Amino acid sequence: MKAEKQETIYKNEVLTRFELYNSLFQTLPFQKVKHTGALLPFFTAHCEREVENKVNPKDIIEHFFEQYGQYQLEMDEVDLLFRIIQYIERRVVLFDAVEDAEFVKTGRSEDAYLLGSLLKQAATNPELNEKIVEKFKNFSLRLVLTAHPTQFYPGDVLGIITDLTAALKNNDLDNIISLLEQLGKTPFIKTEKPTPVDEAVSLAWFLENVFYPVISTIQKRLDSNFENLETKDPIIQLGFWPGGDRDGNPNVSVQSTKEVSSLLRTILFRAYYRDFRVIKRRITFRGVEQFMDNLQDIFYENSFNPVNSPINVKPVILENLQAIKCVLSEKHGGLFEELVDDLILKVRNFGCFFASLDVRQDSSILRKSHKYVRAKTYPEAIDGFEELSEENKNAALQFKETEIELEKGLDPLVLDTFEVIRYIKKMQLAGGELAAHRFIISNCQQASDILQLMELFLVNGWKIDDLPIDFVPLFEMVDDLERAADVMRILYNHPLYKEHLKKRKGQTIMLGFSDSTKDGGYLMANWSIYKAKIELTAVSREYDVDLTFFDGRGGPPARGGGKTQAFYASMGEEVENNHIQLTIQGQTISSLYGSSDTAHYNIEQLMQAGLASTLNPRPGDTLNVNEKKLFEDMAQVSHEKFLKLRHHPLFLQYLEEKSPLKFLSEINISSRPVKRNGNSKLRLEDLRAISFVTSWSQLKQGIPGFYGVGSALESAEKSGEWDKIQALYKSSGMFKTIIDNCAMAMSKINFNITSHLAEDPVYGEFWKTMKDEYDRTKHYLLKISNSERLMDEFPVDRDSIAMRERIILPLVVIQHYSIQKLNELDENDPQYHVYSKLITRSIFGIVNAGRNLA
Template identity: 25%
Template sequence: MEAIESAGAEARKVTSRGVEAPRRQPAAPPSSPPAPPSLLDRLATASSALPTLDAEAYEPCVVDLLFGLLCDVARRRQPQVELALRGEPLPPDVPRAVWRRSLQAQGIWFQLLSVAEQSTAMRRRREIEIESGYARLTASFSRVVADAAAAGVPADEVRAVLQHLKIRPVITAHPTEAKRVTVLEIHRRIYRKLMDLESPRWTPRERRKLVGQLANEIELLWMSGELRREKPTVAQEVAWGLHFFGETLFEAVPLLFERLEDALHQFYPGEHFEMPRFFQFGSWIGGDRDGNPFVNNDVTRATLYDNRLACLKRYRQQLLDLAQTLSITAEALPVPEAFGAELARVLEQSGDGPAIATRNPGEVFRQYLTCMLRKLDATLADAQRRGAGTPIPGGYASADELAAELRAMELALLATGSDTLAGSYVRPLRHEVETFRFSTVQLDLRENSTVINKTLLALWRARAKPGSEPPDLQSEAWKAWLVSELARPLGPGEAGAALPESLADVEAETVQIFRMVRAMREQVDRNAFGAFILSMTHHATDVLGVYLLAKQAGLFSDAAGVESCTLPVVPLLETIDDLRRAPEILRELLAVPMVKRSIRAQGGVLEVMIGYSDSNKDGGFFASNWELSKAQTKIARVGRELGITISFFHGRGGSVSRGGVPAGRAIAALPAGSVNGRFRVTEQGEVVSYKYANRGTAQYHVELLASSVLEHTFKSEREDELQPRGEFDDAMEALAGASRAAYVKLVDQPELIAYFQAASPLEELSMLNMGSRPARRFGARSLEDLRAIPWVFAWSQNRHALTGWYGVGSAISSFLAVRQERGLDLLRRMFNESRLFRLIVDEVEKTLAQVDLDIARDYASLVPDARLRETIFTQIEAEYRLTTAMVLKVSGGSAVAERFPQFCERLARRLPAINLVSRQQIELLRLYRAASADQERRSYLVPLLLSINCIASGFGATG
């Protein structure tokens, strides 16, 4: 450990003249003393201590190791850059190329810190498991099942929960991921090299080579462009999403099922549990067209084919590996009669049975796998044609057929007593096929209610008498028209009929979405699509309109098109007003017989999506969290009253402001009875790479998500912390109201947008080319249509971070002004006994730690209007100081975030560099905006965008 720290300190050494770069020494004659070891040699020698360190000592040593290697690269490539790495400002006359490189180097350092922390977290989990057992891991199935058994939860109840368990994280391509796939791949290799260095088995020579390879990867980061030259296409975003499946997720999900099976067998011995494929992934990439003109039906079709090819290629490689592994002969292992008949069937079906049998004489499993590979090759070849031409015969009709053949092989091994071989080699692949099917993910489609309603109005006009005007969209007449059209049987050829020529391109494209669903289900997989998500659902009629478009496309289950819809339609409630109206919306919707029939036909579950981002933008952090919690309780109650199970889809983002809180705590704080084994959540931007880029972290996070859902289902209605308590609810209502009032008072000021645009890089974010989606939905320039992502992103860049705390101080202060000491006692009890209140306070406090008023004031100096600048910033500064004081009063702390030592330690590593980059960004914004010539502006643009990237990497979240 001391050697690593010494090497890290050596990497930081400078002289009064600047960086003390190592000099390459000429080969010394035999009589000369040996040359001093290089930094690389010292780090390699020092790394030999890593296997013996616990996680607490391991992290700083790995950090020093990576810092030393990065500094070594900087010294050799551009020595001045080490000044920036050490947190020192560059001289004002430094060339702009050095400025750009220093910003990139800081960004690389933040990325390396993140990799080091992921590695440390994995090491810490292993230490706990070694010392205390797997059941002590917070996120483990073993702990959850052990607790359930100890609490007396009967096996029948566990079976009932498993029967309905359904968990689906949904990967989205919101523009919050600044890292390219190339960079992600380098990060993964660095992570794996760190894991290799933990082993004590290496010789000094081998360890030196490993450290050298680690240095090479860091040098590749240095030389890889961090900024996208062009805005990514949707196809590139699809490839980005599929990257994680190939790296970790295809493997992680079968292991998840295995871990749950092991836990159930351990704590419920002698009981049998059916294990449904309860964990699947969804995706919005290529299907989310809400405000994204680059997603159209052609793009969605291409996405479905790409998704299909990804899993088929994976299965092919897995079958090849199985064929090499299962070299079992009939002489060594008698073949069960049933499998012999199955083998004869597939050999005959192949058309080349004798040749296959001759090539692998007696090796029955290899013969069987050869037939399977031929069928899969035909399926793969057909998929590569992307629907063009006549389908290639001889392939698999569906994923079910492939899974059934794997099951036949698994049963054959089990029948011969080869349980371990069946469980180790065949069953994981069967689980993969049953989970990922022939589509990898279930692709959701998303569109805004404005677009849906415009399309319906256009269809109404096209079919009405000339000069007729449609009813108002909020009128009873409009609802009556929708209901009557849904009840009317379609005439022959009406489903999928030619579109009226009067439809605009966007309207015609919207109608064709639903026709595409019908065609692509047949071509790709019956589960290729998840649901249709309706953004900005304000009324029940918005949802009925989607059902009508689905009906007219032939997506109803009977020939007449009047029975039930086969495509789930999910209302997305985003604003606080819509969340409050949710019970009314759902009652009105479920009063339509067709809707109820459709839900029952789809399994009896209505999914409702709730939005964390826009509700936060609408009412602030505290009010958003309370309104979301209330809405879930009320919606679930409506479902129970009407005999419909409600499942919630949580639209969370990466940052705290958009619901990005620790997954386990977030689920634990959900209202009692609101989960019931069903849980969907969006995984956005940098969250995806943080959770799923590395094998160990991916396995941990999928188990954390699934075990948290299982625990909430078992315990939530038995726990005091989640039971409704009148005095707590009244306090939350009062606090949320006061918090929202303070927040709205700020954001409703007409001049706030002018302040925000000037005092942050809001407009410059659009040039960062992080995602295909525009920053605004419909091209207007108001707060209402500004997406929540740039809203949050820009406030975090300018160090105000007000989307994660503003209004909380005013709320607590006004509450205490009325209730005084009794109120403080109540809030402190809530802090200790209410999971939701505690979660809000904790996350507010951590966000406050990231605010820097001095730097925020410097950003405010970019606002040219002094009166506006002082008016807005004075309010923000006062609320920040009030919130800090009030939160500490409730938590009993003496300093912000002192209750979170690991968080503080990691933030402290980053803040000096982030602060330096923030001040550089302020100057770059000033120069960029003041430049008159295009060429001069362009010269400032790249370092400005690098500074945005760098700060985002430093905080680990963007929007």
């Protein structure tokens, strides 16, 4: 399907239907909603016109109310603004539902199910069939759900979206009207900040309603296409961070881990129980009674009467299901055998744990924990251990097997480290090794960070010969990425760690994107990760280590999101790509995996990407020496440009005063603090990448997603390298994806909203510096892609972004107006709290509308 036809279908099936149902929503019998709905088109048109004319947001709002004399009091005006926000939030949900309902029709899924096309080819090509089977023996896809707050609809709203999507698919007008009425009355905002367990409950909705059926459907399809497809572990796996991710989140404790582990097991068994009840209703024959009774007890008790110390009953479940299947086959002609096969497949996939619970902690906490161990277990405490050379540190480690006594008054974070290490053993007893087998070390800087963690396990009851744990270093900052290969070389040469790896499936290394963007800018982050992958692959192949990259990507392009599958399809031969693992978070979850259609499509896309890089590699995806030099030179120019901005004395001050940064901590969508060292003065290094990126996106300036790219491309052109850059864009899928994702990020930018700052006596020149780089980058992105508009090659995504930006433009104006009002008020003024609340309420809709940036 050509781009023009795709765009036509999208406009007819999505944009037109959305306007139709939005008109219906405006006429619902809610006095306030109806009144707001009648005014909103005028308010939106007013904002669009004034923003286009670069009018100050404060003047935009005041000019609007001058036209409507009935709003005599300031509080009446504010009340309307609150209602506009509430209305627009629900428009975003309606648009989400319409897009999801028409996903298959809009053409974005024309290349969906490319995996299906490959399977058809394999059915008539024995050689290809054999290659795919062989590839699957050493291939896996793991999607790891994280609770990072880039979008969190309450569970009630997720349910409405799902039901509304189904009603829209069926053109069920009566049901659509009822659901729109329900949407109008359902609160979007939680009055209390969620706990880590609350976050787990929110994400569990996706596990139960989307991933459970979709993964099973895909696996069933693979099994039916390949008779010899036998793998030790499931091909498609799920990971989970809420309740396990401690990095910078003091609200996560071992109690959180226990509750989330229990929650995952409970919702899984309830899903099993629902399937089992269908089986029980159909299989009413003789010969299966005892097996049915056994399963009834297991499923019911684990669903509704969970115990404190559960055990892994997966083998027992499979044994009884297989017994039932045998009876059906031998005595009842195989009647309803497919129902049993379906549940067997699900139990094999999800076991008794549903999703592997990862534990993550910062290296500084682990070093502090190890200091306590040294004082307790070493015959002579080593003075100045932290100052030792890396070689001497590693030589001093003793790897004793014991279980230290935990004293009262121990630092809470150290105590939690020891307790969770001990509790991992219980999770493995309850769900098998895959239930919890990874400990991720954030801010990993040296080999001793991993070896010290290994020793922490050994002094907490684990044995070196029975240590089913993968120690996963997370390299994220530019400097850490540069020395990552050297760190791993030391580990691969360490006798104890070398023996440990022989017993494991290989080495997993996590590479984070968000903090590397904050640290070095968009282009340098992409280059640093790509270069690190090449170097880490080389050293792992040298030591014959099966390497898995776990990518911390998700959300907008500035956080590593965008067209992620294109990265995995274009890594080239120098990058290990047998296993694909990545984080999915916030808007990534709801946009790419929020419905069965989108989840099925995106999972298959990632699988196809993993297969394509091996079965059909493109020569241009492996960069030659000159191309790498070209890329590196551009990354360096971009890096210098970004650092100059980041080190500008007004940089952080601008972000604090002109964006809603300081209000992010007040929105109740995350248990995680906005910054590390929460009580200290804000420093850029303490600011979480997600807060950093979100603040710039609220400003509609999107600095982390583009800044420095234009200067890099301009420098290449001035150096006479433009033809080479153009050729690289055409030949390298990886480089093309980086540029295309940058264009996606820039499609969300609107400097007109803050254009009044050009004349600001404090920030005027600083603002112009950012605007100049935006203009420069846009010019070169259009030039390199030979386009007239950004994202010309992706018209559906472009139109989707444009509509979402139009929907939320009034929210952006209201937010900037409120920030300006706050600057005029004393913090003790009663109105200060009111305008602060307007800001926090506007954040939700702006973030939620950005779901298609994933």
